Amino acid sequence: MTDSTVVPLQALKVSCSNCTLRELCLPLGLNREEMTRLDAVIRQSRRLKRGEALFRSGEGFKSLYAVRTGFFKTCISxxxxxxxxxxxxMSGELMGLDGISANVHGCNAVALEDSEVCELPFSRMQNLALEIPSLQHHFYRLMSREIVRDHNVMMLLGNMKAEERLAAFLINLSQRLTVRGFASNDFILRMSREEIGSFLGLKLETVSRTLSKFQQQGWIAVDHKHIQLVQPEQLKQLVAGCANAHPTPNH
Amino acid sequence: MTDSTVVPLQALKVSCSNCTLRELCLPLGLNREEMTRLDAVIRQSRRLKRGEALFRSGEGFKSLYAVRTGFFKTCISxxxxxxxxxxxxMSGELMGLDGISANVHGCNAVALEDSEVCELPFSRMQNLALEIPSLQHHFYRLMSREIVRDHNVMMLLGNMKAEERLAAFLINLSQRLTVRGFASNDFILRMSREEIGSFLGLKLETVSRTLSKFQQQGWIAVDHKHIQLVQPEQLKQLVAGCANAHPTPNH
DNA sequence: CGCGTGATTGAGGGGATTCAAATGTTGTGG
DNA sequence: CCACAACATTTGAATCCCCTCAATCACGCG
Structure with a gap:
């Protein structure tokens, strides 16, 4: 049970300076003064319930959004x-970058659990980036990182078999959870089998079957959405061959 | 036989102001004075022979490259x-955006025919963008456009059948040729069947078979690398259903 | 408690791949 | 300029991986 109504809206005013996601998110590399100026641009956070859309494809683009808490999918149809x-x-990640090109959102962003986002009005962001070179630079890097990620997904969709795709997916989730200080080998999937399949270019039955196969081999334990990586090395080994030969170092 | 040695290097000095690709490429939306300043940043063009690599994955990232003439593939392994x-x-398109994130090129860029590129030293570009807001904005849009393109490729790889992929590929090529003033229904493929397959997530045999199928149906005429779209409407119809429901308008 | 949604599992089919051979094309050196 | 090698493309046949269709099961929620 959420109790957002009890909290006065002012309390939702966010600041990058105090944010635990500082090192993951947009403000990375800014000094105190610069971060304060960024705080001034960021709108108070917005809360979304599970299933709610943050924005939809075709809507006017005004802002980027950073996940504070919760979990989202983005999709096109x-x-x-x-x-x-x-x-x-997940937390610290930016959504909406595809909206810049035509000033219209290019995908749907949907909360897969109750979530909270920071809104970054893009035009103000842009102006600030003109004054803070390191912000401009970091923002270029964030967009570039999204491009790199997309290219790796292309490799996944174009060249990998079902088992490899799913292993890569699980290892990727695990690594992103690690960075955020969560348990990396024991987590709850926020998305359905169908959504996993849609991301991986597989049907939901294939996802289910492949998870079962991994479980039979003792590599993972599956209890519905609860996943435990029992032998993550095995999964990593499965992915090793098809992984990018020149992985992008983080920062 | 190429005769690049006969041309003095100075003659290769390029300028956006006079470039026929002005409306397609980076300078879009700049005024005369701004374009002159961009000219000052752009290095003289570089010529590449067929098969030559412009840059390779893992190499240090210093510059973006705009295709002046010719044709390139980018790939990861x-x-x-x-x-x-x-x-x-093809001409007017930027390569190397994925190198910004880690200051290292994230893919190989290889010329598929004798080609010429403009080199854009990124750090100087960045500095200029701080002074010319419309350049900064346009550059964000270019990166965003790449992200949109990548998402459409994901749709292609994740949801489309072989015939749909190839039809989408041909229509896409045709449209990009149109914009550049080339014949849109009669062109030479610069890449091999294997490279088409690698892009589309198919094996070269499947590409070949599917082209033959299109030809049998009278939709296209295939003579090795020479392709004619005889009934492009048929191809478009095949792609219509699986195309993005909210296509990004151009500019 | 019963319903609906999501997940699992099985059987069968199909589209793309793999393996293979033949043909055509391009590039190179004599 | 021709001959030859290396490579690219086409086409066929057989296989396989994933999808489709379908039934069952488990869970959560009113």
Whole structure:
């Protein structure tokens, strides 16, 4: 049970300076003064319930959003209704970068659990970036990182088998949880089998079967959405061959 | 036979102001004075022969490159040698954006025919962007456009069948040729069947078979690398259903 | 408690791959 | 300029991986 109504809105005013995600998110590399100026641009956070859309494809683009807490998917859909999940997003990650190009959001962003985001009005961000070179630079890097990530997804979709895709998916989740200080070998999936499948270019039955296969081999333990990586080395080994030969170092 | 040695290097000094690709490339939206300042940053163009690499994954990142003439592929490879073509690039298109994130190139860029590129030293670009807001903005838009493109490729790789992928590929090529003033229904493929397959997540045999199928149906005429779109409407119809429901408007 | 949604598992089918051979093309050196 | 080698493409046949269709099961929620 959430109790957001009890908290006065002022309390939701966020500041990068105090944020635990400082080292993951946009403010990385800024000094105190610069961060204070960034604080002034960031709107108070917005709360979303599970299933709620943060923005939808085709809507006017005004802001980027950083995940504070919770979990999101972004997806695009075709005219005949096929859906492609383009990413899953956890705390500290930016959404909406694809909206800059045409000033219109290019995907749907949907909360997969009750979540909270920081809103970054893009035009103000842009102006600030003109005055703070390291912000401009970091922002270029964030966009570039998204491009690198997308290219790795292309490799996954274009060259990898079902088992490799799923192993890569689990290892990737695990690593991102580690960075955020969560247990990396014991977690709850926020998305359905169908959403995993949509991201990985597989059908939900194939996802389910492959998870079962991993479990039979003793590599993982599956209890519905609760996943434990029992032998993560085995998964890593499965992914080793098909992983990018020149992985992008982080920072 | 190329005769680049006959041309003095000075003659290769390029300028955005006079460039026919002005409206497609980086300078879009700049005024005369701003464009002159951009000219000062852009290094003289570099010529590459067919098969030559412009840069390679892992090399230090210093510059972006804009295609002046010719045709490129960019690709990443996995540790066990699988290759994923991440894109094909023609005149006016930028390469190297994925290198910004880690200051290291994230892919190989290889000329598929004798080509010429403009070099854009990134740090100087960055400084200029601080002084010319519209340049900064346009650059964000270019990076965002790359992200949108990548998401559409994910849709292609994740949801489309072989025929749909190839039709989408041909229509996309055709449209990009149109914008550049080339014949849009009669062109020479610069890449091999294998490279097309690598981009589309298919094997070269499947590409070949599918082209033959299109030809049998009278939709295209295939003579090795020479392709004619006889009934492009048929191809478009095949792609219509699986196309992005909210296509990004250009500019 | 019963319903609906999501997940699992099985059987069968199909689209793309793999293996293979033949043909055509391009580039090189004599 | 031709001959030859190396490479690219086409096409066929057989296989396999994943998908489709379907039934069952488990859980959560009113």
């Amino acid at each position: 075709s005219q005949d209704g096929r859906e492609q999940v383009t990413g899953f997003h | 996995s540790q066990d040698g699988r290759e994923q073509v991440t894109g094909f690039h």
